[in-house]
Amino acid sequence: MTRAAIAAPNALAAQAGLDVVALGGTAVDAAIAAQAVTYVTEPGIVSALGGAFVNVWPAGGAPEVVDGNCEMPGRDATPDRFGQGLRQIDLDYGGGITVFAGAGSAATPGSFAAYELARTRFGKASWADILAPAIDAARRGFRVGQAAGSYLQLVGAELYGFDPVTRAQHFDGGRPVGPGTLLTNDDLARSMEIVAAEGVSALYTGDLGRTIADHVSAEGGLIGRADLSAYEAVCRPASRATVGDWDVALNPPPSIGGPVLTAMLRLISERGHDPKTLIEIQRQVLSYRAAHLDLAHDLRIAGNELLLALETTGLESLPTSTDTAHVSVVDGDGTACAITTSAGYSSGVTVPGTGLVLNNCLGEPELNRLGLHALPPGTRLASNMAPTTARSSAGVTLAIGSPGADRITTALSQVIARYCLTGADLQAAIDAPRLHVQRKGDDVQVDHEPDAAITAAIRELGYRDVEHPPLAMYFGGVGAAYRTAQGDLAAAGDPRRAAATAVS
Numbered sequence: 001m002t003r004a005a006i007a008a009p010n011a012l013a014a015q016a017g018l019d020v021v022a023l024g025g026t027a028v029d030a031a032i033a034a035q036a037v038t039y040v041t042e043p044g045i046v047s048a049l050g051g052a053f054v055n056v057w058p059a060g061g062a063p064e065v066v067d068g069n070c071e072m073p074g075r076d077a078t079p080d081r082f083g084q085g086l087r088q089i090d091l092d093y094g095g096g097i098t099v100f101a102g103a104g105s106a107a108t109p110g111s112f113a114a115y116e117l118a119r120t121r122f123g124k125a126s127w128a129d130i131l132a133p134a135i136d137a138a139r140r141g142f143r144v145g146q147a148a149g150s151y152l153q154l155v156g157a158e159l160y161g162f163d164p165v166t167r168a169q170h171f172d173g174g175r176p177v178g179p180g181t182l183l184t185n186d187d188l189a190r191s192m193e194i195v196a197a198e199g200v201s202a203l204y205t206g207d208l209g210r211t212i213a214d215h216v217s218a219e220g221g222l223i224g225r226a227d228l229s230a231y232e233a234v235c236r237p238a239s240r241a242t243v244g245d246w247d248v249a250l251n252p253p254p255s256i257g258g259p260v261l262t263a264m265l266r267l268i269s270e271r272g273h274d275p276k277t278l279i280e281i282q283r284q285v286l287s288y289r290a291a292h293l294d295l296a297h298d299l300r301i302a303g304n305e306l307l308l309a310l311e312t313t314g315l316e317s318l319p320t321s322t323d324t325a326h327v328s329v330v331d332g333d334g335t336a337c338a339i340t341t342s343a344g345y346s347s348g349v350t351v352p353g354t355g356l357v358l359n360n361c362l363g364e365p366e367l368n369r370l371g372l373h374a375l376p377p378g379t380r381l382a383s384n385m386a387p388t389t390a391r392s393s394a395g396v397t398l399a400i401g402s403p404g405a406d407r408i409t410t411a412l413s414q415v416i417a418r419y420c421l422t423g424a425d426l427q428a429a430i431d432a433p434r435l436h437v438q439r440k441g442d443d444v445q446v447d448h449e450p451d452a453a454i455t456a457a458i459r460e461l462g463y464r465d466v467e468h469p470p471l472a473m474y475f476g477g478v479g480a481a482y483r484t485a486q487g488d489l490a491a492a493g494d495p496r497r498a499a500a501t502a503v504s
Helices: 011-022 027-041 111-122 127-140 146-159 164-170 186-198 207-218 225-230 257-271 275-293 299-312 405-422 426-431 452-461
Strands: 004-008 051-057 064-068 087-091 097-101 234-237 239-243 246-250 324-331 336-342 388-392 397-401 435-440 443-448 464-467 479-483 489-492 500-503
Touching: 004 011, 004 027, 004 489, 011 027, 011 127, 011 324, 011 500, 027 051, 027 111, 027 127, 027 186, 027 324, 027 336, 051 111, 051 246, 051 388, 051 397, 064 111, 087 146, 111 336, 127 186, 186 207, 207 225, 239 257, 239 405, 246 257, 246 405, 257 275, 257 405, 275 405, 275 435, 275 452, 324 397, 336 388, 336 397, 388 405, 397 405, 405 426, 405 435, 426 479, 426 489, 443 452, 452 464, 489 500
Parallel strands: 324 479, 443 464
Antiparallel strands: 004 324, 004 479, 004 500, 051 064, 051 336, 064 234, 087 097, 239 246, 246 388, 324 336, 388 397, 397 479, 435 443, 479 489
């Protein structure tokens, strides 16, 4: 029997991965099963109608990334539909943000299309086996975790209260449910049963897909049947970076997260990773992102220009949503799989009778700098997601990633640097205090967890200092799994979120 190490958002998700491996599945099958359970058991954090990237480094093969990110819809929408179906919502989350919800905020989902392509290339298990744990969790019930419950209580009144179907699923006694609440979701269980029986095509060209498209159109959104039927996941060679003795495989363009993380890791490898250097690297790379990536019309070209600059003109040449979930799996054969999935902050709209909550990836202003409905239909959206795999010269295999919107790349760069450059224990590298740089107009703000060295570096640089509580959820939720050269398996989860690890 193949063994595996898994890091997932909760214990039910981690166990799902082990169950699929016990049935003969691979690391890829296990990661998909864990994410499917996460769609059920982390309401508000993620949903099945989002996007995903699947980073796979197969044993004996080259690393690849399957792009299942969301797309701009509207292929069969009339011009007057663009700009409609949106609700502006001000949330207290993350110190205060404004998002757009409603059916008009929903982009064409791609996560299950990505899973199908990854499973076809690297999996062995059937959809029935992969989805069985998620179906069971939806029918039998699950306790809402700390991250999901806290998020629902924080944003639920505004974001989950206007749609009657969403409200019925996520409210109890007139208020959003909180941590520890027992929930079931029979509609979602039935939807997953359909996918298990008919395959992923059910979501794109089957009755389930038609139900989704028709409801979105009726609610003023842009996703139509043509958008779902035209969607295709894309498999690309991973971008590569050398970090000490490690060969690191990252999400390539048109992802934003992958190139930004690549730049950070290469600069850290060149300059070091003390707090002052980390702050300046983040400031430099994130300033480049704001100037060259966020407003780019072609993210593939813009991302490749960043990588080319790093390769050809020198590292010194660069100009100066919590709602993601990540699963990392490494199996006993040495295949690594890292999946990050996102549905934005959620549209707040549930397709009646399906249990499926629409994403709001068009309603995240930070990922739609050109405008909420400005892109041509069929265009892949920007994404911070950066699932990563790596192999060391000593024969260690690693899968790692994090949720956390624009903190994904800064969290991962710090953890990977500590683990790969200093040889720090993986759990210790995850637990260590983190920092994140933001540009506030002409000013630089450094958000960070309590740490004397970080505070001293901020004061020396003269930047604005914003200290958060220890192990703050704001700084992501890194999950990692690895296999040693001797075949030993282990995993590490982030105490900042209710993570779980499991090893078979």
